[in-house]
Amino acid sequence: MKCDDIYKTIILILKNRFHFQDELFEGDVLNLPLCGIHFQMNTTEMVYLFFEVERTFQIHITDRILQEYGFHSIREIGDCVLCASKALV
Numbered sequence: 001m002k003c004d005d006i007y008k009t010i011i012l013i014l015k016n017r018f019h020f021q022d023e024l025f026e027g028d029v030l031n032l033p034l035c036g037i038h039f040q041m042n043t044t045e046m047v048y049l050f051f052e053v054e055r056t057f058q059i060h061i062t063d064r065i066l067q068e069y070g071f072h073s074i075r076e077i078g079d080c081v082l083c084a085s086k087a088l089v
Helices: 003-018 043-055 061-070 074-088
Strands: none
Touching: 003 043, 003 061, 003 074, 043 074
16 A cells, blocks of 8 residues: 555544544645644544554554654554554565
8 A cells, every 4th residue: 555545544534533624634734743733632532543543454553663653643653554564464
C-alpha cells in the first residue's frame, strides 16, 4: 500500500469515526499533532484511533514501532501502518 493511500484511509477514519469536517484537512495537515490546537483530540480519542487503525489495516502496531515512529500526527500514524504492514509480509 502506498503512503498516500494510507494517509487517505487515516483521514477517512478521522472523518467517519470522529466526525471531523472536510475543512480541517485542507492544506498541509499531515504533520500537525492530532492532540494539538488544530484537531484537539483527547487521549481517549487517540486510544480509539489506535485500535481503529489496527482494525482497519489489519495490523498490529508494536511498542517498538510506536517508539520509533510515534503516533501524534497523520504522517506518524501512516509510518506506523507502513512498518507494521511490512512485518506481515
